[in-house]
Amino acid sequence: MKGSGSAGKRHRVVYLDNAATSFPKPDRVWDAVLEYARDIGANPGRSGHRLAVEAARIVFGCRNLLSRLLGVGDPERVIFTKNATEAMNVLVFSLLRNSYGKNVVTTSLEHNAVSRPLRYWCRHFKIELRVIPCGKDALVNPKDVCEAVDSDTCAVFVNHASNVFGTVTPFEEIARCAARFGIPVVLDTTQTLGTYPVSFSDFDNVIPVFTGHKGLLGPQGTGGFYLPEGVDLEPFIMGGTGSNSESDEQPSFLPDKFESGTLNVHGIAGLSAGVSWVLEKGVEGLRKHEMDLFLHLWEGLKGVKGVVLYGCELWERRVPVLSFNIEGMDPAQVAFSLDRDFGICCRPGLHCAPWAHKAVGTYPEGTVRFSLGAFNTYEDVEVAVDAVKRIAEGM
Amino acid sequence: MCFFFLFKSTTEVMKADAVFSKKGVKYEILPVPKKLSSECGLCVKACGEWKELLNVLLNEKVKVTAVYDEGLGECWKKT
């Protein structure tokens, strides 16, 4: 039996891997990529001709839409990188490089995009890495994070929502306690932006990091961060910006300070269309749709004998990412059968987050992860529940 | 009369682009004339009263760095 499939036209599949990358995307995303590629194509900010200006308009338009989504006022503070991982590396290095002997506070829910650069540079700069564990329910208590912050802390890195267990860490309380020490908080919004309402207007020390290809529905190869006025950083990547060309010094103003080299304008054109779609639908509306499906999925799987579900049942602290196991079965085998026998695309294993699995007790086998997106339907959920049931019953 | 408005970065030029286009100002985006020195390669040439035009931009928080007339005399410079 194959999934009836609301995703994609070539393969009739049920796509439940939106936490890895969202699929499908709104048609306007690919229209925008093609329109730029076919009709504009120029390098923004490098030359003064009309096509270069048109390209610069596309990039600026995307900054504007992202600042609206983030609830902030300064589009020039939206910095583009090639993905969240690159943004994290820039921020980890920039925030740690002058902090020899100090400490960094983070949580056990972090993705390797955070934990690996943190581990590496903490060792290099002799910085103490304080990893605040989550409970068995995959929740981090913001108070625990605050207690670990002191006057020797140089930065706090927090995952807004776990890509493994879907649990949300409220960042507001952490931002306020870090602000008392004048410390920046880097927030990994990879799994929340576009699916969970946020606003950063009240926080001068929070640096949200985003990726373009998940909840923002843009193409891969897009991402970045927002640098609030309260945080000053040195750049990590330097080079041509199209500004200050007579000088061999990196520009000191934003976004040029952090955007050397030609941008991925194809991707940014598509990202702009994705974000405009998200803004039109409204994040609240998208969340309602996705969480309705999520609850349907949760209840359905809960009723299947032998299925273990992970993470808390506080729905306001969840995004539509669900990790589960079937007792006595290898998650990789379960995912393989879901794909081969039922046409369901999902992800087994550790999901680039070994710390999180260790904290919840699912290391080293990991879990099977279903992650829902804007284009999933009730039918997708029903196909998935039925498939898991049949696998659990030995088919 | 038309004037050159200079900015630090392409992003600021794009902000000016959005503001002038919204307000119906007659303007063009073009490379900075060789005789002027600017951090950004692009500038905006707009026609009207330079003080009024400048205020339109400053009120919308566009960071203008300088204004020159067509004879390239300096009208205003950010201090």
Ligand SMILES: Cc1ncc(COP(=O)(O)O)c(C=O)c1O
């Ligand atoms: C929580 C989290 N952080 C960071 C990343 C890295 O994103 P990217 O692969 O786009 O750099 C991901 C996804 O892969 C993620 O789920």
